[in-house]
Amino acid sequence: MRPIQRALAAASVAGMALSTAAAAQEGIISRDIYQDRLRNDGNKITFCYNPFGMMAGFERELAETLGMALLAEVDFFEISRGDLQTIQSEYDYRIPLTVDQIFYMFVQYCDAFMGFLVNDRNPEWVTVSRPYLSAETVIFSRDEDADEIGDLPGDTRIGTRMMAPGDAQLINFLSAQRADWTRVPYYDNALVLERIEDGSNTAGMMWLPGLLNATGGDPEAAGYHILPQMPFQVRSVDVGIATRAQDSFLNTTLSDAIAALQADGTIEAMLVAHDLARPDGG
Template sequence: MTARLTAALAATLLMAAPTQAQNVEGFRPLFEDRLHQQGDGFSLCVNTLSMTADFERALAQAIGDILLTDVKIIDIEPAAPPRPLDTALPYTAEQIYILMAEQCDGFFGFTVAAGYPDWLTISYPYLVGNQILVTRDQAYNKLEDVPRDRPIGSRFGTDGDASLITYLQSLPESARWKRFGYGENKLLLDRLNDGTVAAAVIWEPTLQFATSGDPKAAGYKQLEAPFKITSTQVGIGIRTIDSYLKEELGDAIKALIADGTMDTLLKEHHLAGDSSTPQTELSR
């Protein structure tokens, strides 16, 4: 197995079809019997094409420092073409299974959600980001200021997209904004920038990264939303049988959040800005 296999961030990408599930079962002995030969250390894998890759490498080092252990950082280069401003890649459950059997004790970039296979568990979240509603029209302050004939954009399949759809469906049809869904974050921002959509629901770390940590200077304004938008939590994927590692990583992440290190790293890597809610509040 080469290092060109990676993990999908979305839980839906890990829900294997019945035929895939049967194939995965064939690798279970390898997966469960793998011996760790790194002494007291462990390996953490990073998706090299993710916008969070540099942050996660720095976080892996910080985790090793706080646990006083060796952490081997393994860069996994996906075979699929990269999507700008993204973290997710569409790989099968079988590919992820084999990769974690052979190389990764933990893999950065999994959303904390239900529905994962029984062999995979997710650590305490190391990154919690709000889904926010933004515009480039400085005259707007809240969603109700946006004319009803102007569409609202969102990224397909995200927590923010689901929240927007639920809200729009609760309105009378005559009072609904149109929703334009996009498959990539960059395309969503492009359509907001060129005026195709009047506002957009986007993950705040994505907007921060796209603007080098200063959305306001780049011309974006956050709007008040009349509906609750679920935040997105990201953790480390770990084999379920490695429950001890899940506890160790969770303790380290909590400590790095509590002492402010996590916020510092996020700002250094343009995934948060001065106006961002601290992780100490988001992780409660």
């Protein structure tokens, strides 16, 4: 059992239900989670991140750049492979950890956690910064005769990662308007691409950074073309930096720094360099 898993099992960390008194009695919180972390650590910010994710290189560079902008020392805590709850899905943004594990990392190691989705389903003890990445979902194909989604043939099979943004809308769209098309769900975005490559499927649906990362930033050169005008609305995938809800000053400071780096084009250039965005701003 990995260190974090042992600690969780021994201490029975229960995420949001963990009381300060119980934590003190068990001695699992070596640093007061209700103290301002920057006050304890001077100007150092420790960023937790997933080194096995597709955005790892970008997120390290972004954290270092934020540190320089804030005149802060930057340290990193890397998630270990043994702590992952599932095999890391390729070309994906999800963090394969439990809420309890993330809570424990905040208690023991992290000031900030890279790669959190900005949504209303995050734990109440977490606040997520301004997004540093906001991405659309696209439908794409290798069919040279298809210039738009309506050009796809009647027996089209569309691969998608299960429960990805747009998956529910795709199910409803096919049921209501294209009963002759078939949704083919997978657990991994890599399989979405592989089944187009081997001819099993006509098209795929994926968040755009995943497709860009898989094709070296150039889907067209890899033989894929993105079909314009999605036939249904899909929420954007917004990714930011999580802090403890109590660390509102740190969260605001990081958000302001992200906004400044977006305004001067720094973050966009980094995204393009890491094959997470198109040079045209897509």
